[in-house]
Amino acid sequence: MAERRAADAGRELRRRRGSVSVGGGKGPSANGQASGAKQSAPGGGKRPGKAPTKPGQTGKRHGFRAGAASKPAPKPKPEPRRKTAREVALDTLVRVMEAGAYSNLQLNRALQDAGLSKADAGLATELVYGTIQHQRLLDDRLNALITKGFAKLTPWVLALLRMSAYQLLLLDRIPPHAAVNEAVVIAKRRGHSGISGMVNGVLRNMERSLDELRQPIELADPVRRIGIAHSYPDWLVRRWIDGYGEEIAERICASGNERPHASLRINPLKLSREKALELLAASGFEAEPSELAAEGVVVSGGGNLAQSDGYRDGWWTLQDESSMLVADACAPEAGMNVLDCCAAPGGKATQLAELMEDRGQVVANDIHPHKQQLIDEHAARLGLSSVLTVVGDAGKLTERFAPGSFDLVLLDAPCSGFGVIRRKPEIKWTKSEADVAAIASLQAELLDEAAKLVRPGGTLVYSTCTIEQEENEKQVLKFLSRHESYELDAEWPARVLHPLRTNGIIGDEFEGMVQLLPQHFGSDGFFIARLKRLAT
Numbered sequence: 001m002a003e004r005r006a007a008d009a010g011r012e013l014r015r016r017r018g019s020v021s022v023g024g025g026k027g028p029s030a031n032g033q034a035s036g037a038k039q040s041a042p043g044g045g046k047r048p049g050k051a052p053t054k055p056g057q058t059g060k061r062h063g064f065r066a067g068a069a070s071k072p073a074p075k076p077k078p079e080p081r082r083k084t085a086r087e088v089a090l091d092t093l094v095r096v097m098e099a100g101a102y103s104n105l106q107l108n109r110a111l112q113d114a115g116l117s118k119a120d121a122g123l124a125t126e127l128v129y130g131t132i133q134h135q136r137l138l139d140d141r142l143n144a145l146i147t148k149g150f151a152k153l154t155p156w157v158l159a160l161l162r163m164s165a166y167q168l169l170l171l172d173r174i175p176p177h178a179a180v181n182e183a184v185v186i187a188k189r190r191g192h193s194g195i196s197g198m199v200n201g202v203l204r205n206m207e208r209s210l211d212e213l214r215q216p217i218e219l220a221d222p223v224r225r226i227g228i229a230h231s232y233p234d235w236l237v238r239r240w241i242d243g244y245g246e247e248i249a250e251r252i253c254a255s256g257n258e259r260p261h262a263s264l265r266i267n268p269l270k271l272s273r274e275k276a277l278e279l280l281a282a283s284g285f286e287a288e289p290s291e292l293a294a295e296g297v298v299v300s301g302g303g304n305l306a307q308s309d310g311y312r313d314g315w316w317t318l319q320d321e322s323s324m325l326v327a328d329a330c331a332p333e334a335g336m337n338v339l340d341c342c343a344a345p346g347g348k349a350t351q352l353a354e355l356m357e358d359r360g361q362v363v364a365n366d367i368h369p370h371k372q373q374l375i376d377e378h379a380a381r382l383g384l385s386s387v388l389t390v391v392g393d394a395g396k397l398t399e400r401f402a403p404g405s406f407d408l409v410l411l412d413a414p415c416s417g418f419g420v421i422r423r424k425p426e427i428k429w430t431k432s433e434a435d436v437a438a439i440a441s442l443q444a445e446l447l448d449e450a451a452k453l454v455r456p457g458g459t460l461v462y463s464t465c466t467i468e469q470e471e472n473e474k475q476v477l478k479f480l481s482r483h484e485s486y487e488l489d490a491e492w493p494a495r496v497l498h499p500l501r502t503n504g505i506i507g508d509e510f511e512g513m514v515q516l517l518p519q520h521f522g523s524d525g526f527f528i529a530r531l532k533r534l535a536t
């Protein structure tokens with residue numbers, strides 16, 4: 001629909017450009033005939049708009065008599081106008097809103113196509129993430145100013161108003177008049193004068209009331225207060241208050257709107273973390289050892305890590321610190337037979353192989369055939385030969401592998417993803433409570449199947465990148481109630497437990513499962529449970 005409207009707007013623009021030339025002496029019909037040329041004008045074949053103004057002008061001036069050789073070279077087509085940072089951001093927001101595209105993938109694609117400068121790419125990124133992250137607050141503030149109401153706005157107008165309100169209310173570095181002017185320029189380019197007038201009116205009113213509109217949200221109901229102030233749907237805030245209490249729930253919400261930091265997992269088979277830190281510093285990155293993960297490095301500044309030599313040569317992998325903790329908690333040993341049930345794109349499967357010194361076997365399964373290649377590519381890049389990729393439904397893996405045939409099984413399950421809300425803020429608006437229930441039920445099935453594949457005395461590790469208790473602690477407790485042959489295993493490697501203890505995330509009474517929240521280390525929210533299959 002957005003494309004159709006854009007096309008309509010384009011046609012409208014072309015029509016208006018055509019009518020500008022009417023004023024220059026060509027009538028509307030002349031405009032049409034110039035390209036058609038077959039229609040004869042009434043009264044003898046002359047085209048009224050094309051009549052030469054001076055005798056003898058026809059032909060000579062246009063080179064009609066001189067033949068093809070002297071034809072002037074056709075004018076080069078003008079380069080299409082490059083999109084501005086705000087237009088790239090706006091188009092991305094509309095795609096995310098309308099087509100359900102993932103913001104990170106859609107934005108990367110749009111940035112590659114647009115060829116913006118580094119500063120403009122930074123602005124587009126800020127506008128896309130900020131607008132989606134703060135959508136509820138922005139809508140709350142805009143609502144009072146839009147007399148017609150939200151329902152009547154076309155998607156691009158709504159996205160433009162939200163994006164501009166984000167700049168006015170929450171970004172210090174953009175002068176308010178610049179944010180308003182830029183929005184009006186875009187509205188004029190894309191819509192009729194009524195739309196640009198409305199955009200101008202709403203945003204000028206907002207600009208005049210900024211002091212009042214920036215006041216903190218004060219509501220007695222904590223669900224609505226947190227929901228509007230940090231922009232989360234009520235149902236999610238309510239679940240987190242029920243599960244974690246109001247104070248922690250609010251911290252989860254606030255930290256979900258922060259910018260994620262980049263981190264790398266160093267491949268210990270290629271180089272030490274110390275050496276990697278030196279190399280990264282020499283390449284202009286600011287790099288610090290991760291406090292949480294033994295092979296982790298937190299990186300800022302510098303260029304695109306995915307295009308660094310070290311990435312190409314398999315020295316490191318882009319991965320979040322909390323995610324690295326999963327393979328660490330698995331504590332695999334060289335020579336083991338390991339199964340990763342849901343492995344694509346291969347972050348944890350390749351980490352397991354690295355920790356096993358590439359000895360033994362890591363069977364990396366995923367349900368999607370097209371993702372198999374991603375795992376293969378990662379393994380090849382990292383120089384690993386112990387990773388064997390297979391395609392299949394993790395709920396039916398006993399059809400392929402004998403029960404009890406693995407020393408270690410990892411189920412890094414599909415989940416609601418609320419631990420990575422910083423990277424995919426749109427999931428706040430697209431996921432529902434019913435989705436959480438549906439995914440929890442799938443996880444239970446996958447857990448039951450995975451449990452059959454672990455040998456007696458072996459280990460089952462269950463992890464998710466969410467903070468939903470129904471998918472995490474409650475899921476594991478229900479699993480234990482169904483499987484008497486399993487118990488929680490608190491024997492985690494000291495290098496994993498140490499940072500969790502010293503940062504107060506687990507206490508002395510650690511039982512074998514941990515919930516990392518996004519505010520803990522500034523890394524993603526993750527859940528990890530280590531379970532042991534009893535020997536008999």
Ligand SMILES: C[S@@+](CC[C@H](N)C(=O)[O-])C[C@H]1O[C@@H](n2cnc3c(N)ncnc32)[C@H](O)[C@@H]1O
Nearest residue numbers: 342343344345346347348366367393394412414
């Ligand atoms: C959380 S991601 C796994 C991330 C991966 N472990 C890593 O570290 O790179 C979950 C994966 O489960 C896969 N998946 C979803 N349903 C599945 C099923 N029934 N069987 C196997 N894989 C499934 C998805 O394709 C997705 O790649």
